[in-house]
Amino acid sequence: MKKTVICTVVALLAGFALGIFCGSGVLSGTGGLVRATASAADSPLPATMNLALATGLPAPTSLPLDETDNTRLVERAGVVLEALKQKDYTALAxxxxxxKxxxxxPYSTVDPDRDHTMTASQIAGLASDDNVYVWGVEDGRGDPIKLTAADYFERYVFNTDYTQAPVIGIDNVQACGNALENVAEGYPDGRFVEYYFPGLNPKMEGFDWCSLKLVFEAAENDWYLVGLIHSEWTI
Structure with a gap:
């Protein structure tokens, strides 16, 4: 079984050139992308490659973007994820x-009245931004989430290394907690790629699952990031 999966992974990597991922994946029949758990031998992309990745993707063709094709969507998601990992906010911007x-x-449910939005120029300057923003409200308590961008990203964006996520879903929510999963309603014109960990600590028996959804919308004949949705198990 392991040999079959590896062969499938290699074939897909050759066919779709998804070299931006540290692991490999296979498309499921429902359109989700399920990736085998990365081994300890997997090495992340060097930090010097991050900006090259953001600018080195094939340029959009003159043909209209095929919004039903997963290939370009997954490529863009992989570059976003690597920029987040490397904290390369210039590339991310x-x-x-x-x-938009x-x-x-911060907690699954898209709420335009509470969620915080930043422009591309604001994102580009995050490395030197020490301002405290209100990002939403804490689950179960309702207290405002007041954090710097650096602290918010560490807690609610890249709280774990999502480049090593064992499961990746395309337009398919991988897990639900007590928070409403309304990404489709929140972004009716969007598509999303979700990076999901069924659990981080085996002793927690899945009660520490978490995920990060990257939401994209088509613009200028390509996919652009419009949403970062953090999900996790909550009481």
Whole structure:
């Protein structure tokens, strides 16, 4: 079984050139992308490659973007994820919707009245931004989430290394807690790629699952990031 999976992974990597991922994946029949758990031998992309990745994707063709094709969507998601990992906000800014910016959702439920939105230019300057923003409200308590961008990203965006997520879903929510999963309603014109960990600590028996959804919308004949949705198990 392991040999078969590896062969399938190699074939897909050759066919779709998804070299931006540290692991490999196979498309499921429902359109979800399920990736085998990465081994300890997997090495992340070097930090010097992050900006090259953001600018080195094949340029959009003159043909209209095929919004039903997963290949370009997954490529863009992989570059966004690597930029998040490397904290390369300049590279990340080039992938954000120029018209809408990117909206941050800390607990699954997209809420335009509470979620915080940043423009691409604001994202580009995050490395030196020490301002405290209100990003939403804490689950179960309702207290406002007041954090710097660096602290918010560490807690509600890249709280774990999602480049090593064992499961990746395309337009398919992988897990639900007590928070409403309304990504389809929140982004009716969007598509999303979800990076999901069924659990981080085996002793927690799945009660520490978490995920990160990258939401994209088509613009200028390509996919641009419009939403970052963090989900996790909550009481």
């Amino acid at each position: 080039t992938l954000i919707s120029p018209g 910016g990117v909206t941050f959702t």
